[in-house]
Amino acid sequence: MIEIKNVKKSFGKHEVLKDVSLKVDTGDVVVILGPSGSGKTTLLRCINFLERADEGTLTIEDQTADLHTASSKEKLQIRKRTAFVFQNYGLFQNKTAIQNITEGLITARKIPKAEAIAKAEEVLDWVGMSDKRDYYPSKLSGGQQQRIGIARAVALDPDVILFDEPTSALDPELVGEILGVIKKVAKKGITMIVVTHEMSFAQEVASKVVFMDGGVVVESGTPRDVFYYPKEERTKKFLERIIPQDQYFI
Amino acid sequence: MMGFTLNNFIESLKSGLSYLPVTAKLTFTAVVFGILFGLLIAVLRYYKVPVISKILTVFVTIYQGFPMMVALLIYNLLFSFYIGPIIQFFHLGIEVREANNIIVGYFALSLGAITSMSETLRGALNSVEKLQFEAGYSIGLTKFQTFTRIILPQIIPVAIPGLINNLVGIIKGTSFVMAIGILEVTNASLIPCFRTFSYVEGYLAAALIYWFFTLLIETLLSVVEKTQKQY
Numbered sequence: 001m002i003e004i005k006n007v008k009k010s011f012g013k014h015e016v017l018k019d020v021s022l023k024v025d026t027g028d029v030v031v032i033l034g035p036s037g038s039g040k041t042t043l044l045r046c047i048n049f050l051e052r053a054d055e056g057t058l059t060i061e062d063q064t065a066d067l068h069t070a071s072s073k074e075k076l077q078i079r080k081r082t083a084f085v086f087q088n089y090g091l092f093q094n095k096t097a098i099q100n101i102t103e104g105l106i107t108a109r110k111i112p113k114a115e116a117i118a119k120a121e122e123v124l125d126w127v128g129m130s131d132k133r134d135y136y137p138s139k140l141s142g143g144q145q146q147r148i149g150i151a152r153a154v155a156l157d158p159d160v161i162l163f164d165e166p167t168s169a170l171d172p173e174l175v176g177e178i179l180g181v182i183k184k185v186a187k188k189g190i191t192m193i194v195v196t197h198e199m200s201f202a203q204e205v206a207s208k209v210v211f212m213d214g215g216v217v218v219e220s221g222t223p224r225d226v227f228y229y230p231k232e233e234r235t236k237k238f239l240e241r242i243i244p245q246d247q248y249f250i
Numbered sequence: 251m252m253g254f255t256l257n258n259f260i261e262s263l264k265s266g267l268s269y270l271p272v273t274a275k276l277t278f279t280a281v282v283f284g285i286l287f288g289l290l291i292a293v294l295r296y297y298k299v300p301v302i303s304k305i306l307t308v309f310v311t312i313y314q315g316f317p318m319m320v321a322l323l324i325y326n327l328l329f330s331f332y333i334g335p336i337i338q339f340f341h342l343g344i345e346v347r348e349a350n351n352i353i354v355g356y357f358a359l360s361l362g363a364i365t366s367m368s369e370t371l372r373g374a375l376n377s378v379e380k381l382q383f384e385a386g387y388s389i390g391l392t393k394f395q396t397f398t399r400i401i402l403p404q405i406i407p408v409a410i411p412g413l414i415n416n417l418v419g420i421i422k423g424t425s426f427v428m429a430i431g432i433l434e435v436t437n438a439s440l441i442p443c444f445r446t447f448s449y450v451e452g453y454l455a456a457a458l459i460y461w462f463f464t465l466l467i468e469t470l471l472s473v474v475e476k477t478q479k480q481y
Contacts, residue, residue: 048387048388049387050384050387050388072392076390076392079387079388079389079390080390082388083388083389084384084385084388086381086384086385086388088381090381090382090384090385090388091385092382092385092386092400093382093404093481094400094403094404094481095400103389103391103399103400104389104390104391107391107395107399108389108390108391108395109390136481137481138481152389156389156390
């Protein structure tokens with residue numbers, strides 16, 4: 001169970017998050033939707049301290065941390081319980097595909113090398129990248145890099161994987177295959193929080209959809225509730241613009 | 251009319267070459283300090299360590315505009331003023347006239363190398379995407395682990411051409427220390443000229459030695475550079 005409470009964050013005078021709370025049950029796939037600048041990505045980055053929130057608490061299973069005052073030790077503990085999939089992949093340029101995966105296992109989690117390599121090979125195979133085992137990221141396509149990025153997150157066996165617009169930087173024709181990989185992750189029962197603009201993916205995979213705008217959660221519920229029976233005017237407007245009218249009611 | 255006498259040239263070349271170890275030692279020392287402290291300064295400034303980074307920024311900016319020759323002359327002056335009291339204070343048991351001012355050369359060259367190399371390394375550091383740091387933190391690496399395992403290996407190939415450029419500058423800069431009377435390649439190449447007045451031969455001999463020395467080091471380092479280009 002992951003619970004985020006009363007998160008606030010400002011960049012200078014601009015208030016990006018105004019008191020956001022979110023509860024995610026184990027095994028849930030939460031999809032966060034919303035226009036750009038609504039604070040979705042910032043919220044995700046606050047959860048694993050890539051951004052320091054001004055206020056708020058985070059509970060992951062038995063551990064609670066203050067998002068503003070957490071010590072570096074707490075920060076590290078939380079980071080070891082979470083994994084992040086970046087929009088621009090974020091693979092270590094100086095490491096091969098397999099080293100990208102083993103790094104977090106060996107260096108951060110002190111898992112024996114042989115065990116880490118075996119685990120990494122298993123995950124690489126799972127995302128269909130075994131043949132690219134010893135390639136450097138610069139030799140891989142965006143889609144291949146994102147597969148490795150997802151494999152790196154899954155191999156860490158975290159309590160939650162945070163996806164920050166994982167398909168936004170990809171060629172349109174590659175989006176589908178990466179969404180396919182993310183669906184596979186969801187089927188494994190891993191808790192996920194996904195920021196995306198892929199509506200059909202949200203409908204199909206999400207157990208809960210959260211609509212954010214202007215730094216607050218406007219509406220949340222099952223995909224069915226949010227997509228077909230939105231209560232808030234703001235949500236309706238957003239969906240009208242994103243989903244073509246004829247697909248609105250299926 | 252200036253003439254050219256091969257014998258005088260060879261004599262100057264021999265004399266200059268016999269002091270190549272002094273030039274090499276001055277260069278080597280400055281480069282080692284330059285890389286170590288240059289990296290330290292670059293890192294402290296990159297991470298914007300409070301107060302210290304501000305002080306270093308001011309120091310590097312000011313020192314970059316300080317000519318090597320002027321620096322050497324000032325340090326040498328300070329050296330000759332204070333070496334007596336320093337020897338007394340630390341009970342070093344040597345005479346003032348025995349104290350070798352080559353330390354002034356080491357000091358001035360090292361400080362120059364530190365400032366210029368810190369800028370090269372900082373530039374290389376800036377070339378690494380923020381995302382590389384974040385990716386390191388996201389998998390649970392500490393700041394230190396992220397720096398040593400992810401960032402440092404990436405800045406080395408970027409920094410090498412600039413560092414080689416700094417190194418070549420240092421090699422040539424060592425010739426300035428002749429101004430404070432230290433015998434190194436330039437000064438030593440001129441020794442025979444005091445007797446033969448063959449200054450053209452002396453200067454050309456010095457130039458040739460620097461040229462070969464620089465070429466040798468550049469060739470050696472280009473081999474290192476090639477091994478770095480793996481990704």
